[in-house]
Amino acid sequence: AALAARFQAKVDAEEKIEPNDWMPEAYRKTLIRQIAQHAHSEIVGMLPEGNWITRAPSLKRKAALLAKVQDEGGHGLYLYAAAETLGVSREELFEMLISSRQKYSSIFNYPTLSWADIGVIGWLVDGAAIMNQIPLCRCSYGPYARAMIRVCKEESFHQRQGFEIMLTLSRGTPEQKAMAQDALNRWWWPVLMMFGPSDKESANTDATMRWKIKRFTNDELRQKFVDATIPQAQHLGLTLPDPDLKFNEETQHWEFGEIDWAEFKRVVAGDGPCNKQRIKQRKTAYEGGAWVREAATAYAEKRAARARGAARIAAE
Amino acid sequence: AALAARFQAKVDAEEKIEPNDWMPEAYRKTLIRQIAQHAHSEIVGMLPEGNWITRAPSLKRKAALLAKVQDEGGHGLYLYAAAETLGVSREELFEMLISSRQKYSSIFNYPTLSWADIGVIGWLVDGAAIMNQIPLCRCSYGPYARAMIRVCKEESFHQRQGFEIMLTLSRGTPEQKAMAQDALNRWWWPVLMMFGPSDKESANTDATMRWKIKRFTNDELRQKFVDATIPQAQHLGLTLPDPDLKFNEETQHWEFGEIDWAEFKRVVAGDGPCNKQRIKQRKTAYEGGAWVREAATAYAEKRAARARGAARIAAE
């Protein structure tokens, strides 16, 4: 109880909790789940974008997309490392991903059907992710906060690149404009769902707010995102697929239509267009590559044995 | 000796030797090798053409190419069946193919690098094959002769389709014309090699001529092919990649340049552009499909066992 009080005092004082500090078991478990799912999101998120690397329509875009996906993999590595400071191994976490016991951001359960999807992902998916993540840069848990600072910096760059892809398309041929509009039509609502269920439906917010893991509510972040994004869409000359979109002069916020929460629940539960495909791909790569990891282990053991043998001989 | 005399008498009288007839062991061995290699050629020959089915540039061409490759597979099946009448199994023969103990027509060791290659293969490779095969329709061995009659009929159709592809290209865009010329440049000399070594270098001709397996010499068939083909190339507006090509008014034959016999020997011996790739593809498909064949066998056994069980019960 004294430990708990000291813990909460640190948190309230905006001091960081570090790996060797005492923490409530519930705080540790919540963070493991959240950080792991964040890491899983990065590595599953490489797949819809990875789908377009070989077909990227210019060398500049090819290089940029490949670099973006590298960054995401790197984010996954930092985040797995941050999770490991809480007492789990990366192998355990990966097993939980491929057995669907831990989740990843549901946005990646949607398919990338055209090059414009790559622009939309950078612009909106990274945009929404940043909005979710900036508050996490002040998260109470040190390793997670520091990882988030690095991640946000790189993701801002990705978001600008995504927007720049959209700008190029919107100033392009009629086919390119149509491609951009079609991509936005398909991704807009799933992106809004990235902020999670509406506040009235959200369980567990109190603890995460109290522990300064979460700083703003889902609806607050979603509104902030919508307000920031609509002018960008207007600048692109694209329309949002929401007939209920209306700027409220009083509140100075954009009002938007009702999200299809049934779709959200269904996709989170496993029945989205790409859920099975994403897990299958990561699983197949992992299982198909077992021989490689086994070889690395076998080689390391042989080397160690040889070194011990050499040391013994030297000692004689 | 009496058997041998009677055998030769039948052959001389243009009577067919059938599977149950006595035949010299050397005759049987020669035919097994030749028929097997002919069958192997059909099924390996499906690969360079198969390489362009998914990219065939019109639905008509797609369907025609798929049908052509089907025909070739069917020819392979008839020929394996003809070889089996001589006392070998198809499995043995296939093993000899994928272990490189038996060969296939070396022309298929060249890559198909453009759609025009598909036209050239139909026009020239099928054309040369027909020229080699028509005499085989009168081969002394009944099953082989009958298989050849069916094969030649279908291959004539394929040759006309190949020529028609070339005609379309030669009347097309500058890129298409260049594509056609480039393909002809690459395939011409390998096609001439399809008729085998020059007569002065050929071993084993006497026996095969005496047994009426072979009717014309390599050079005779090659010359016939060149004479028939050059006017076709001229009609297409394409040039042959042979600066020594010259029509001899006296002999009424086209004189042509020296074939690179070193290349021929090298490719036949295994060092052509696609030798390893072709065998690897057939081998991988075969080994990768072992589970399918095993399943079929296992199912057949289960069914037979169930039938025997049912028969026993019925008898009780």
Place this chain on the structure above:
Amino acid sequence: MQPLFDYTLRLADNALVLGHRLSEWIGHAPVLEEELALGNMGLDLIGQARSLYAYAGEIEGKGRDEDALAYLRDAVSYRNILLVEQPNGDFAATMMRQLMYAAFAYPFTTALAKSKDATLAAVAAKAEKEMAYHVRHSAEWIIRLGDGTEESHARTQAAADELWPFVGEMFEVDGVERELIAAGIAADPVPLKAEWERTLTRVLDEATIARPRDGWMQTGGRAGRHTEHLGHLLADLQYLQRAHPGATW
């Protein structure tokens, strides 16, 4: 005219995409007879597609022929169901996809052969005979593989489980189809579901394969919302025509 064009295009796209998938097996099949059988089924489907595209182009009346429709539309304009664009996978998955499709396409073409549209009826009548063979051939293989070895059984069950979410889309009906069904032109897929169920149940049972649970079904093909696979398939299929605009082949 537009609904008839849309409808015909859907049927054509189904046939072409599946025919193309089958043609990918050339050079890779486990046994020569199967390479021929797969190729022949592919030829049947490509033939159906050609007749349907030609008709669709006539209906549309803008001068688009079979190749303009097949080679010059992007993935978002394709109208096939998602089942047919799924990758071939292993031989069990290919046969499972074929069984699922043909067990629908056979009664469907039987019904469409009675269409008031003479062209659709004629195409369907010819396709009906072909699809009867496809059902038989794929069913025989599913039974052999399901009731073969442990390995073949596992692969066949995995194929059934993985492809099951794609079967519902075959029985969807939207506004375009409702209109044409009412006019006696299109075939209503809903009454065909019972026969499809009977075929699948019979075959899966005999193959000792557990029928997967009916859950959420994949959808979107009619609206051009495809899986990530179609884009790659079309890049292959269309490349030459895209690289040589206006050329005749």
Place this chain on the structure above:
Amino acid sequence: MQPLFDYTLRLADNALVLGHRLSEWIGHAPVLEEELALGNMGLDLIGQARSLYAYAGEIEGKGRDEDALAYLRDAVSYRNILLVEQPNGDFAATMMRQLMYAAFAYPFTTALAKSKDATLAAVAAKAEKEMAYHVRHSAEWIIRLGDGTEESHARTQAAADELWPFVGEMFEVDGVERELIAAGIAADPVPLKAEWERTLTRVLDEATIARPRDGWMQTGGRAGRHTEHLGHLLADLQYLQRAHPGATW
């Protein structure tokens, strides 16, 4: 100018094709760190290709930029060596291909960094550092895999045997190169062979892999006579640009 254009294009094509092949591993690698390493090596090569294509376009002086060269030439116009277009195969084959290429490219870029052509020298100086890492990284993996398990050893030996016929082409010199070597612009690959041999011998020995016999070597890339693989690679790479001629991306 033409020989310099041809030469620069060859180097650019090598880098692009190999970089593209490495990028195909994204989403499929055996371990996350390797997915990043393969991607990073791919990025290095694509970066080299971009610099070289830009320079080639300038030399040619017909207004072709990096994308016109990469996206609008057919396979027959590509000038890369055949090694780099070989399919990835398994992880051992990819690492073997990388080792074979990098063990040449590293001394090659060291030599080219002394070119009298300032642009080529600059590109080579940057690439040299990158290729040093590629050699090290691929060599480490070949050693682990060759001296790992029975399975990894077998796969590594198979990779060496299958790719060996493609190594000779790196040391060919034709008229274009002879002229440029004499002018101090191109790097002569022949003197680099000894170092390449030393690297391969050292690594294969440590990896307990038998060095394959030097037999007939595959050739033809400089003349546009490729393997069947390049056409498929380019269909993927170039599709969007071919489908939208003149568009800016």
